[in-house]
Amino acid sequence: MFGDGSVLEANAYGQALESMGRMLSCYASLQEQYNANVHAPDARLFSEYWESSLYAPIREFVARCLPADRAELSLQYCAPGAHAPLLKSAGDISLASRLSRIELVDIDAAALAEAAGFAGVLNPLAEIRSLATDLSGRYGQRLCDIYAEALEAGDSPDAIAARLGDPLTRAAAIFEDAEAVVERIAAAVEEGLGRGSRDVCVSEMMAAFTGTPAFLAFRSEIFRRQSAAAGRADYSRPLMAAARIWQHYNDRFLAFHLVTLRRLLEKGGLAIVVFDTEKVYDAPGLATIASFLEDPTFETAIAAGGFALRHRAHAKWLDHPVDRVASVHGVPVDDFKAHGHTIELLALEAV
Numbered sequence: 001m002f003g004d005g006s007v008l009e010a011n012a013y014g015q016a017l018e019s020m021g022r023m024l025s026c027y028a029s030l031q032e033q034y035n036a037n038v039h040a041p042d043a044r045l046f047s048e049y050w051e052s053s054l055y056a057p058i059r060e061f062v063a064r065c066l067p068a069d070r071a072e073l074s075l076q077y078c079a080p081g082a083h084a085p086l087l088k089s090a091g092d093i094s095l096a097s098r099l100s101r102i103e104l105v106d107i108d109a110a111a112l113a114e115a116a117g118f119a120g121v122l123n124p125l126a127e128i129r130s131l132a133t134d135l136s137g138r139y140g141q142r143l144c145d146i147y148a149e150a151l152e153a154g155d156s157p158d159a160i161a162a163r164l165g166d167p168l169t170r171a172a173a174i175f176e177d178a179e180a181v182v183e184r185i186a187a188a189v190e191e192g193l194g195r196g197s198r199d200v201c202v203s204e205m206m207a208a209f210t211g212t213p214a215f216l217a218f219r220s221e222i223f224r225r226q227s228a229a230a231g232r233a234d235y236s237r238p239l240m241a242a243a244r245i246w247q248h249y250n251d252r253f254l255a256f257h258l259v260t261l262r263r264l265l266e267k268g269g270l271a272i273v274v275f276d277t278e279k280v281y282d283a284p285g286l287a288t289i290a291s292f293l294e295d296p297t298f299e300t301a302i303a304a305g306g307f308a309l310r311h312r313a314h315a316k317w318l319d320h321p322v323d324r325v326a327s328v329h330g331v332p333v334d335d336f337k338a339h340g341h342t343i344e345l346l347a348l349e350a351v
Contacts, residue, residue, distance in 0.1 A: 013038065013326040013336050020213065021220030024148040027141040028134065030213040031107055035081070042320060043083075049318040054343065055085040057315040058274055062086065062095060062202060065272060065311050065347040074101035074196065076264060078135055078203040082111040086202060087122050096122035103193050104130040131192035135260065136210040136253070137181040142174045143211050143249055147218035147242060155225060160238040167241055171248030178256050186263045200270040201261045207254045207275035208291040215246040223331040247293045254298065258305030258348070265350040271307060273348065276317065276341035286334055298346070307348035315343040 016037035023029045043050060066073065075095075077086060084104065087096040096102075102119050106112045109132035116130045134140070146164070153163035164170065219239060226235045254275070261271040277296070279289040295301065302309055317340055324336035 011326075012041070013324060014328050014333075017216060017220050017326075017328045017333070017335075018224070020217040021224055024144045024151070024214070024217050024221070027136075027138075027144045027214065028107060030144065030217055031140070034213040034216070035108060035111070040082075046318070046321060049321050051085075052318075053315065053340070054317040054319075055088070057313070057343070058204065058345065059086060059088070059095065061274075061311070061313050061345045061347070062272055065270065066095075066098070066200065067270075070199070071098070072100040073098055073199040074103075075099050076103040076105065076193075076198045076201040078105050078201065078261075079206040080104050080106055080112075080115045080204065081108070082114040082118075084115040084118055086204060087119055089122075096126070099123060099126050101127045101196060102129070103198070104128070105133060105135060105189065105193075106130075107132065107134045107136075129193050131189060133185070133188050133192065135185060135206065135257070137178075137185055137256065137260070139174055139181070139249075139253060139256070140210045140214060143214045143245070144217070146170055146174070146245065147214060150238065150242075151218070151221055155229075157233055157235045157238050160222075160235075161241050164238060164241040164245065167244035167248050170245050171252055174249060175252045175256055178252075178259070182256070182260050182263050185260055189264060197266055198264060198269060200272065201264055202272045202274075203257065203261060204274050205276065207257050207273055208250050208277065209275070210253055211246050211249045215242060218242050220328050223329040226331060227329040244293075247290065250291050251294045254292070255301040255304060258301055258307060261348075262306040262350055267350050269350045270310075271346075271348045271350065273344075273346045275344055277344050278342045279319075280316075280340050280342060281334065282338035282340075286337065286339075298344070302346070302348060305348075306351060308351045309346065310349050311345075311347035313345040315345065317341040317343050 020030055020033050023033060104112055104115050112130050112132050116128055119128050150160050150163040153159045222235050222239055226233060265271060277291050319341050320336055320339050323338050326333055326336050
């Protein structure tokens, strides 16, 4: 989709985000649009940076945390995308060769099919199973619904902000049935993949991402209205409220996701969770964007999830190493200016 010209790339990024504003009614479509027209083009353009700063550190961390005395392991890989980078070989590190069973779980069925074929090439002897399902437990859709309902409340910034309500209260309400949803996800996984014991579950860049397409879609619709408003009405209040809901959502989703992973593991099993905690722009004048608001050490979520922390590391992902100036409905956005992400890597033992 993207060429070498920065103007063409900026237009394509902006158009992709604009189209997302029309998709708030369908979370799965939002995810597909974001992955296909924002995430995948970045992965192609900056593959060398992503490999060296994100995927290689993940593989090294996983290799370091896996039990050295086990020749064969069973893996559940959450959100592998189309290329399942964890399974690739890098130097002496080859996780795929150690696996007797590989389970792939992703919301994107097309990406999942490609990843399964890739995994089969890497290890023809492994049993490979895949399941297309939404591990966000429909909570991503509920976040979309909150944003869509606020937009339906009226065109004025004050009306939209009032409908969004208190960010903490709205985010907490999304997860009010978390226990039942965990059981529903576990039942779907066991029905689709079987009840086989898993030695390790790896969740790659999922714990802080499920709400991002929803927020970006909301912002795109806000910018559309802002551009059409006489006198350029100030929409900063609903945007700030929506961003706070997104951060509180991430706080709760991480806790929910850990409980889900624990439900899929036997005692002593290993969960390795990799996610970004902040977006840091290269330009000093641009503010850092935190993914979470509460408990930045994540100790509470780890303990409540039924895990003990065994290993921890950090990495700096060079996500977008060059500047691209883009706009959404005529409103400039900083999304594609040079930036990286602080990445958290946690190895957790089920207790």
